Amino acid sequence: MKNQDSHREPPIAHRLFAAGGPSLREHDARFGRPPTGSAETLVSTLEQAGLTGRGGAGFPTGRKIASVTGRRPVVIGNGAEGEPLGSKDAVLLTRSPQLVLDGLQLAAEAVGAKTIYLYLPSQVAVTARFAIAERAAAGRDRYPTTVVEAPDTFVAGEESAVVARIEGGPALPRDRTVLISTSGLRGRPTLVNNVETLAHVALIARYGSRWFRSVGDPAQPGTMLVTLSGASGGQSVVEVPTGIPLTDVISHCAVTDLRYVSAALIGGYHGSWIPSSAFAHCTLSRSGLAHLGASPGAGIVHTLPIDECGLARTADIVAYLAEQGARQCGPCRNGLPRLATLFDELAFGHVDDALLDEVHRALGLVDGRGSCRHPDGTVRMARSALTVFAHDIDQHRYGRCDAAVATVQSTGHSRARHSECRA
Template sequence: MTGMMTAQVEQRLLTGDRAHGPLPALSGAEIITMAREAGITGRGGAGFPVWRKLSAVAAVGRPAVVIANAAEGEPAAGKDKALLTVAPNLILDGLQLAARATGAKTAHFYAPAAALGPIRALLDERRRAGLDPVPVGLHAAPDAFVSGEESAVVGAVSGRGAVPADKRIRITESGVDGAPTLVQNVETLAHLALIARYGPDWFRGAGTADEPGTFLATVSGSVNRPGIVVEAGYGVPLGDLIAAAGGVAATGIQAVLVGGYHGGWVPADPALPVSRAALAPYSAAPGAGVIIALPATSCGLTETARIANYLAGEVAGQCGPCVNGLPRMAETLSDLARRRNRPGLPAEVERLARLVTGRGACRHPDGTARLVLSAMRAFEADVAAHLTGRCLALEGSW
């Protein structure tokens, strides 16, 4: 990656709780309208319009439940942890706004066990100050990749365990104890709190017209400050995020994984905008803001096989595509990464990836398959080299 630009980042959430205070006197309908006008989408990975989820839960007309999701099961992600540290009040403000918008009388905070102590103390302070009309229960999220999937969140809060449920059941209609349920990532809730205070136009002052607002990105890999959390507007050049992480490390960059372990590989182009529209041709999306720079000295197929094997072990064990399909796909990709020239090996990898897509109880097989197919395209030259017993990264051909 060359032609690095000065980092253009925007500090809103990461300035901390300075925007925290008494919430504006907004009705539920006004909150939903503001979310719609702001154009805010979920920051947990799926990017679904927030106002639609709020409206869907409110429209059911029965007592609802709202959940703040800070599980962050993605190994390379750190944004939610950072936000819990610098702006926990903004998250809790957003949770109360979501409760007001949906008419919920019950709220829950779902996070790793280590984060619950500080949140419990903060909730006690807020209760004494009369800031939270809707009581908030605390629930520990297990350390597992699928623990943050929204139906798994509902299962954990319901006491059934953090296991994804049948994706045909809409939790907005029937979630915790059969109640209409809203699950929102904590970053999304913090944005909602800022929108309520400063308005939709202010929110749209960052990002693009089609993808407004800022997002949090965790940048790791071949950078000089791996693991740093950066805030920037959608459409920010990829090079700016790398620059904000201290720039390219001595090992160089040959490709970048955007969107995390369920994301996609993109070229190491510093001018590439980080937005859903610009990343779509690569079957990638900003997702949960995970940016991993692959060193020029590492093999993209080997790294993808490592991730695929990890994901194959992070299954709930309740459907065939996860139990059988993902391990088989990971094993086949590993054979290719180890340069085993078996007839039809690349075609078999792609066949297995397409076979598991859309057939699981949740989206875990789909995301894993998307990553693998992305690697087969991004590292096409490596695939050809591996079939002849060569590896471009080991040869220094990148």
């Protein structure tokens, strides 16, 4: 791994993307073949490494693998990214598919599974199938991997939705009363791991727990893939050590000048807004963001330019999440659409105490009452917006918007952004 002065360039890691290309030949030239060993050895090594899931939940990977017991288990690699701000899994499957497939086979061996699936978006299915065919031609894998394409919806990557889709049904979350590790795909014990997590499993099996812990936050060690977007005007994916200062990620990877960023959405649409004033006191890890009630989630950092209204951006996100709900419970069918209407009024309409009281009341009615985590994630993001953009709310009461003022100050002309904020 290569580290450079963080004042000049953030420490970019070269682990997951270390191979020269996606082919099996390039993969083997860089990493060699993965070792074989007992399930107990792999689980113990993963627990010592402290690897946690990179799909958002952050559950300890060794413990998750160990929890899958019973007859005819199934292993699923989850690469579905319904999150519009995320592309790390697609990039990983394009650049390093063989690491993911190594991790899938190792996980399958650890739980004794003969049935293996790779669940991913259609745009990376061709690359994945080619990588699987290469391994088959080389006699690499004991059991074949079946590719199942995920629909392009926000909830399609939720664990129970993954299982439902592979069974042939719609990719909708289920009201889980029994753990998937006990009864998942067609009632069989099932392990579902994010593809980045599986790639880390493949590296830890080769290089060990001490190597993995040699970088990153001690409480959540290793590296992580981060999708950056927002003020930079584009989207990029980088691999960085966990615990990297947030200012390094934002100022050197996302934008050129922090003065032009007012806030950042950390963790994606189910994440949390944090103000730019807090950037200097944050690192990109669970422990480094906990004091703000935030989490890296699936590795998303989306910056908000100072000339974009945070309330308008939040209203757009809430409206999208309301449309993407599973519509299997009251909070999804009624609560989220109501929140979308209220946030639209907050961003573009008349703001007063009655509106704010109704916003808080609606959030309370939705929170904790859904059949899946989608309503709760929406509430978390919306509540963080009310805190971070509290000053903007006050401005909207008087028909003003700081984003319009910022546009004038930064560009020198009077183009008010009432297309985004008509307060």
